[in-house]
Amino acid sequence: xxxxxxxxxxxxxxxxTKREPLGETDNGLxxxxxxxxxxxxxxxxxxxxxxxxxxxxxxxxxxxxxxYKPGTKYKPGDKFYKVNRxxxxxxxxxxxxxxxxxxxxxxAHIDSPRLDFKPHPxxxxxxxAFFKTHYYGGIKKxxxxxxxxxxxxxxxxxxxxxxxxxxxxxxxxxxFCITDLLPHLAQNQMRKTASEVVEGEQLNILxxxxxFDDEEAKSKVKLAVMKILNDSYGITEDDFExxxxxxxxxxxxxxxGFDRSMIAAYGQDDSSCxxxxxxxxxxxxxxxxxxxxxxxxxxxxxxxGVTGMRSYFFRDFVEDLAQDEGCEVRNVLRNSxxxxxxxxSAFDPAYGExxxxxxxxxxxxxxxxxxxxxxxxxYSTNDASAEMMSYILGIFRDAKVAWQIGELxxxxxxxxxxxxxxxxxHDIDTVDIGVPVLSMHAPVExxxxxxxxMLYKAICAFYASSKPKDx
Ligand code: MN
Ligand code: MN
Numbered sequence: 001x002x003x004x005x006x007x008x009x010x011x012x013x014x015x016x017t018k019r020e021p022l023g024e025t026d027n028g029l030x031x032x033x034x035x036x037x038x039x040x041x042x043x044x045x046x047x048x049x050x051x052x053x054x055x056x057x058x059x060x061x062x063x064x065x066x067x068y069k070p071g072t073k074y075k076p077g078d079k080f081y082k083v084n085r086x087x088x089x090x091x092x093x094x095x096x097x098x099x100x101x102x103x104x105x106x107x108a109h110i111d112s113p114r115l116d117f118k119p120h121p122x123x124x125x126x127x128x129a130f131f132k133t134h135y136y137g138g139i140k141k142x143x144x145x146x147x148x149x150x151x152x153x154x155x156x157x158x159x160x161x162x163x164x165x166x167x168x169x170x171x172x173x174x175x176f177c178i179t180d181l182l183p184h185l186a187q188n189q190m191r192k193t194a195s196e197v198v199e200g201e202q203l204n205i206l207x208x209x210x211x212f213d214d215e216e217a218k219s220k221v222k223l224a225v226m227k228i229l230n231d232s233y234g235i236t237e238d239d240f241e242x243x244x245x246x247x248x249x250x251x252x253x254x255x256x257g258f259d260r261s262m263i264a265a266y267g268q269d270d271s272s273c274x275x276x277x278x279x280x281x282x283x284x285x286x287x288x289x290x291x292x293x294x295x296x297x298x299x300x301x302x303x304x305g306v307t308g309m310r311s312y313f314f315r316d317f318v319e320d321l322a323q324d325e326g327c328e329v330r331n332v333l334r335n336s337x338x339x340x341x342x343x344x345s346a347f348d349p350a351y352g353e354x355x356x357x358x359x360x361x362x363x364x365x366x367x368x369x370x371x372x373x374x375x376x377x378x379y380s381t382n383d384a385s386a387e388m389m390s391y392i393l394g395i396f397r398d399a400k401v402a403w404q405i406g407e408l409x410x411x412x413x414x415x416x417x418x419x420x421x422x423x424x425x426h427d428i429d430t431v432d433i434g435v436p437v438l439s440m441h442a443p444v445e446x447x448x449x450x451x452x453x454m455l456y457k458a459i460c461a462f463y464a465s466s467k468p469k470d471x
Contacts, residue, residue: 375415
């Protein structure tokens with residue numbers, strides 16, 4: 001029998017914040033989370049924005065989503081989507097209310113740090129052939145040597161047709177890697193700072209070592225590799241100029257820990273949030289407000305470009321929806337609310353000194369809300385208002401969704417931005433929320449399955465809520 005609570009204990013329950021791990025509140029949550037994350041692991045097999053878009057098409061079709069057509073009179077519960085250049089997608093469920101009452105937006109990004117190919121990638125040196133890369137996003141370059149790499153992307157040929165490439169992950173396929181210096185000869189290297197230990201121009205991928213059989217030909221290893229590429233994909237070296245190819249870690253998503261409570265995989269920033277959004281969008285039936293679930297590109301390089309969230313495609317699409325219902329886009333935007341779903345940094349005891357323990361996020365304590373991010377005195381941040389925090393937390397509380405609130409790390413330790421600012425610039429109240437991640441931007445990142453599942457529940461609650469935004 002539980003001991004009778006003291007006066008102080010009772011008072012603490014009433015007036016102090018209670019934060020506890022999801023596993024303490026509901027130990028049975030793990031089995032539900034494990035089940036939910038089986039779909040997530042399959043989603044993680046798609047490692048570039050193009051692959052994610054290709055992956056969701058058949059699932060959208062199965063769930064009765066149609067391609068958006070301007071001028072259509074959508075009924076509550078109707079589902080539609082709009083794709084932007086094979087890399088960004090906006091998926092919607094029409095609400096009971098007109099869009100002029102606002103829409104409910106979630107946005108996650110489906111690009112992750114990786115090694116993009118240079119336009120002239122192929123070269124031969126010392127009897128070996130390599131691809132030159134230019135890293136994409138913020139990486140610790142030394143982490144990308146001596147790990148198996150998979151090559152992905154698209155190449156356009158001179159006749160205008162394209163070929164998708166995806167090689168290096170299955171057991172019957174060849175693997176690729178970037179070499180590193182042996183410790184025996186690394187005296188000078190080991191004295192360098194971590195940012196210089198491996199430099200950008202050293203991130204060359206080893207792709208072949210056997211020459212083409214011809215006495216007269218030059219660069220015979222390069223020629224032999226190009227012949228294999230020509231035979232397999234019908235491409236020539238010129239075609240790399242009209243290509244988007246990259247190398248990503250070849251690891252498959254794995255359960256982690258004896259208890260299988262975690263997932264170790266590449267690209268969980270931000271696929272963990274993208275999957276939670278996607279599952280919530282699919283589960284939404286007849287919402288009060290029209291939902292818009294966005295998968296964005298180019299977040300890791302600043303959201304620039306036509307497929308990044310600084311492009312007008314998002315606003316133009318909202319304008320289409322407004323026109324269809326004969327209202328002004330600015331009214332739709334003003335009444336809308338957005339969860340910018342991006343991962344947070346989970347507290348890591350090995351590096352505890354960079355976190356502020358009362359304001360950071362912990363593994364297994366639910367999705368982390370970041371009221372603001374930015375750096376150097378909240379510079380470059382969307383700082384969600386007290387009204388917006390009250391609105392969102394009210395929805396979560398009513399739906400019995402657990403959350404935590406945290407900053408990325410200690411003040412002046414660094415910092416980072418998210419898509420939130422690209423959404424709030426359109427006059428949409430926005431707040432960041434996401435799965436806490438260990439080893440963010442490393443070739444293998446770690447998350448708690450229960451956090452992914454709870455983020456899904458949070459987004460479901462946001463989409464299901466009939467509470468209008470009254471501020
Ligand atoms: Mn991210
Ligand atoms: Mn990131």
